[in-house]
């Protein structure tokens with residue numbers, strides 16, 4: 001039997017113990033609305049490390065206040081936020097997991113209600129602390145407020161904010177950073193013709209639409225130095241006529257490779273809804289495989305990968321290099337231990353305090 005899931009992978013100098021990783025998942029739990037993580041986050045991320053995940057990617061974290069999806073998102077635009085993340089990084093390391101953080105700007109999908117604890121949806125009202133959102137063009141996401149189109153100075157400020165947050169991520173001890181360019185947030189909005197109607201050098205053909213993402217990636221690389229792996233999450237397709245296509249995303253992936261990105265995390269959709277998305281087990285794996293082929297970069301596959309043998313098959317057949325399990329890891333943080341048992345892999349991690357679980 002193969003144990004592809006439990007074969008370590010190395011990105012730059014970083015060896016990661018297995019291929020079962022946790023994707024970024026917003027917890028909307030910076031309850032003081034200051035972008036600062038709390039004891040909840042320590043328990044949450046620590047439980048994935050204790051459960052044996054290879055790498056954990058901390059949730060979408062705003063690089064500026066106006067880049068948060070909701071007021072309860074975490075952020076990394078100041079040093080208080082950075083320092084609060086340090087115990088999470090240390091706990092992950094204590095339990096043998098690598099840990100990264102997804103740096104994000106929500107663009108025209110910012111200033112909305114958090115994902116739980118409220119009956120409201122859509123954009124925040126003025127009395128709820130709404131802020132003016134920004135985007136490539138003044139085209140609203142359906143049901144949300146009209147954003148302001150970024151000017152040249154605003155674009156430069158976005159690049160600088162990603163770089164400044166990346167510096168703080170490195171200072172906090174994170175092993176890797178992931179740039180969020182998927183799901184209809186700011187960098188995806190620039191990539192997609194559905195949301196980018198600019199006529200300057202940041203719009204038009206694919207090279208123009210990808211210009212901001214490549215600038216951000218260059219700035220992040222300069223910020224973190226040569227040793228830290230940089231990942232980019234892309235939507236492999238908009239799933240819509242006239243939207244970003246898989247072929248275009250493959251080309252963007254090839255450019256990202258030339259710009260020193262180490263791995264692509266391939267999700268899909270999010271820039272317009274409803275989109276006809278064929279949701280089902282492993283439905284985005286073919287997108288990861290195609291982007292891997294086109295870009296030559298290692299890829300992470302995500303989306304309804306819930307079973308040990310299914311996950312093993314994705315990696316063993318080379319469709320992707322790692323699997324990201326989101327909701328399944330929320331249901332069972334010990335999935336890696338369970339998968340090791342199912343695949344009869346004896347050398348898996350058990351936290352030392354739990355060693356009697358082996359007997």
Ligand SMILES: Cc1cc2nc3c(=O)[nH]c(=O)nc-3n(C[C@H](O)[C@H](O)[C@H](O)COP(=O)(O)O)c2cc1C
Nearest residue numbers: 023024025026059060267302303304305325326327
């Ligand atoms: C609660 C929750 C929060 C999420 N937040 C983020 C996020 O912060 N950034 C992101 O790129 N994707 C986010 N996602 C998407 C997941 O990373 C993942 O792509 C998606 O859940 C599909 O994988 P799954 O079927 O294994 O859950 C979120 C998903 C969930 C369930």
